[in-house]
Amino acid sequence: MTTYFIIVFFIFGTVFGSFFNVVGLRVPKGILFRSDRSYCPTCNEQLRAFELIPIVSYIFQKGKCRHCKSHISFIYPFIELSTGLLFAYAFIHFGFTLELITAILFISMLMILFVTDISYMLIPNKILLFFSPFLLVMRIISPLxxxxxxxxxxxxxxxxxxxxxxxxxxxxxxxxMKLFVVLGIVLGWKATLFTLFLAALLGTVIGGVIMLIQKADRKQPIPFGPYIITAALLSYFYGEQIISMYLSLF
Ligand SMILES: [Zn+2]
Known part of the structure; x- marks a missing residue:
């Protein structure tokens, strides 16, 4: 039965992830509700139903638009897969508890912000304002x-x-700054500071590797959001263990 729910949470996650891609790409442009159908960003061809199946459609189309053959950004299947895995993992971690709702909301917000930050280097107020009341209420019902x-x-x-x-x-x-206020509500102060520390570490190590690979674009700004988001998720699930492990060293 547990395996059944893990699979259900994974599939729901991939479908939601597909939706988060759309939200993340459209909200900063203010066109979220202009068209309810998804389309190719290069040739504007509307996508058929089978092209909307998360991950699977990307693999079958070999990462190219069926119509104009332009490459589809790897970010789409990445967000779909990540959301699926994180939803499934949240269920494994928390089971059917109130904290599972917090986890799903938290993951959803961070996945959308991952898309907006990587696409536009932006953490939109609209996304933070949408999620923070729900997260605040969840932190009152399921407190730290x-x-x-x-x-x-x-x-x-x-x-x-x-x-x-x-x-x-x-x-x-x-x-x-606004994102860290929301992170503070969800994570508490220790895990929030740990998130900052871990994000800086990830940014230095991974950002350094990226800079070495693309020597030419050294001046090109690198979005820091993905590191904050990765660090926040690690802190959310493992922060307490890592912090107490670290403190036990002294
Ligand atoms: Zn196309």
């Missing part, structure tokens, strides 16, 4: 330990990120 950790977390997120923005002058923006 102690319950007011969400308030400390939000404050720490606000203060630390504001300080970084002031000092770095352009390294991070207001979108990152």
């Amino acid at each position: 330990e102690p319950w007011y950790d969400m308030l400390i977390g939000a404050s720490v997120g606000f203060v630390v990120l504001s300080a970084i923005i002031l000092v770095s002058k352009g390294g991070m923006g207001g979108g990152d």
Whole structure:
């Protein structure tokens, strides 16, 4: 029975992931509700029903548009697969608990932000404003330990990120700051600081490797959002264990 639900959560995740791609690409352009059908961004050909099947359609079309043969961004199947795996993992981790709802909401928000940040280097207010009331209510129903950790977390997120923005002058923006306030509510203050530390570490290591590979575009800005999002998910599921493991070293 558990296996059945894991598969259900995975499939739902891939379908939602496909929707998050659309939301992430359209919300910053303000055209979310212009057309309810998906289309190829290169030739504007409307996609047929079978081309909308997550992951599978990408594999069968070998990553190309059926109509104009232009390459379909790898980000689409990546988000579909990641959302599927994360939904399934959230169910394995939490089972049918209230925290599962928080996890699904949190993953959904972060997957959409992954798309907007990688496509437009943007963390849109609309997405944060949509999810934060739900996450806030979930943190009241399914609180952290102690319950007011969400308030400390939000404050720490606000203060630390504001300080970084002031000092770095352009390294991070207001979108990152608002995201960290929401992360603070969900994660509490320790895991929020850990997210920042881990994001900086991932950004330095992976960003460094990317810079080495594409030596020519050294000036091209690299979106930092994907590192924050990866770090936030690791902190959400494993933060407590990693922090206590680290503290036990002293
Ligand atoms: Zn096309």
